[in-house]
Amino acid sequence: MTNNKYFEMNRAGWDQRVKPHFESKFYDVDGFLAGNTSLQEIELAELSNVRDKRLLHLQCHFGLDTLSWARQGAICTGVDISPVAIQKARDLTIATKLDTDFVCSDIYSFERKVAEPFDIVFTSYGAICWLPDLKKWAEVVASNLRTGGTFYMAEFHPIIELISGFSYFTQDQPDIDEEGTYTENGGDIVAKLATWPHPLSNVVNALLGAGIQVECLNEFPYSPYNCFEGMVEREPGRFYLSHKDHDIPIVYSIKGRKIA
Numbered sequence: 444m445t446n447n448k449y450f451e452m453n454r455a456g457w458d459q460r461v462k463p464h465f466e467s468k469f470y471d472v473d474g475f476l477a478g479n480t481s482l483q484e485i486e487l488a489e490l491s492n493v494r495d496k497r498l499l500h501l502q503c504h505f506g507l508d509t510l511s512w513a514r515q516g517a518i519c520t521g522v523d524i525s526p527v528a529i530q531k532a533r534d535l536t537i538a539t540k541l542d543t544d545f546v547c548s549d550i551y552s553f554e555r556k557v558a559e560p561f562d563i564v565f566t567s568y569g570a571i572c573w574l575p576d577l578k579k580w581a582e583v584v585a586s587n588l589r590t591g592g593t594f595y596m597a598e599f600h601p602i603i604e605l606i607s608g609f610s611y612f613t614q615d616q617p618d619i620d621e622e623g624t625y626t627e628n629g630g631d632i633v634a635k636l637a638t639w640p641h642p643l644s645n646v647v648n649a650l651l652g653a654g655i656q657v658e659c660l661n662e663f664p665y666s667p668y669n670c671f672e673g674m675v676e677r678e679p680g681r682f683y684l685s686h687k688d689h690d691i692p693i694v695y696s697i698k699g700r701k702i703a
C-alpha cells in the first residue's frame with residue numbers, strides 16, 4: 444500500500460471521529476465556547492508570549508488549540524487532513540469571532556498562502572504517529588518557519604508504543620489497527636488506522652537535520668489527558684502510568700529555533 448492509501452484510510456478514520464469528539468466531555472467544546480482554554484499546563488508553561496506572533500498549528504484537529512492560541516493574541520493558521528474537522532474548526536472560528544485560518548491539507552502538501560513564513564510552528568499530543576516520514580515532516584516545519592522562529596511540540600512519549608506491544612523503533616510498514624477512539628463517548632466508532640512509531644532520537648535528529656536547533660527536550664511522568672488504560676490521576680489534571688512500580692515517561696516536549 445502506498446502512503447497516499449494510508450493517508451486516505453486515516454483521513455476517513457479521522458472524519459468519523461470528529462462528531463463524537465466534538466460532542467465529548469473530553470474536548471468540552473461548551474467549556475471552550477464559554478471561554479476556557481483547551482491548552483494544557485505543559486505547553487502553556489513552555490510556549491509563552493505568542494501575542495501578535497504568526498503561528499502555524501500542524502494537525503490541528505477541529506481547531507480548539509489553534510483557537511485557544513488565537514485567544515492569547517496569536518495570528519493562527521491550522522492545518523489538518525480531515526475536511527470534517529476543518530469544517531468544524533471554521534464553524535468555531537465564526538462562533539468565537541476569532542480571525543483564524545484553517546486549511547484542509549495533509550501536512551506534507553501544505554502550501555502557505557503568503558510568502559512570509561511563520562514565527563511559531565506548533566504541534567501536539569497524538570500528531571506525529573500519523574506521519575510516515577519525519578525527515579519530510581521536519582522540512583515542512585523548517586520551510587514554514589522564519590529564521591529565528593520557534594518550533595514547539597508536546598507529544599505522547601513513544602515508550603508507550605513499546606509498553607502497548609508495538610515497535611519502539613521505526614518500521615517501513617505502519618501498524619494497522621482497527622480501533623475505537625479515545626473520547627468517553629466513542630464506543631461505537633471503530634476505524635482502521637495506520638500509525639508509524641518514531642523513537643525520540645529520530646524526532647530530534649530530523650529537526651536538527653532540517654536546521655532546527657533544539658533548545659530543550661523535556662520528559663514528563665504525567666499526561667494532561669486520561670487517554671491510556673490504567674492511568675491514575677494523582678494530582679488534578681495529571682494522569683500517571685506505572686510499569687513495574689515505576690512511572691513511565693508519558694509526554695515529551697521539544698522547543699527549538701530555526702537557525703539560518
Ligand SMILES: C[S@@+](CC[C@H](N)C(=O)[O-])C[C@H]1O[C@@H](n2cnc3c(N)ncnc32)[C@H](O)[C@@H]1O
Pocket residue numbers: 450453454457502503504505506507508522523524525528548549550551567568569570573574
Ligand atoms: C490526535 S489529533 C491532533 C491532536 C490535537 N492535540 C487534538 O487533540 O486536537 C491528530 C490529527 O492529525 C490529523 N492528521 C492525521 N494525519 C495527517 C496528515 N498526514 N496531515 C495532516 N493532518 C493529519 C488528524 O486528522 C487529526 O485531526
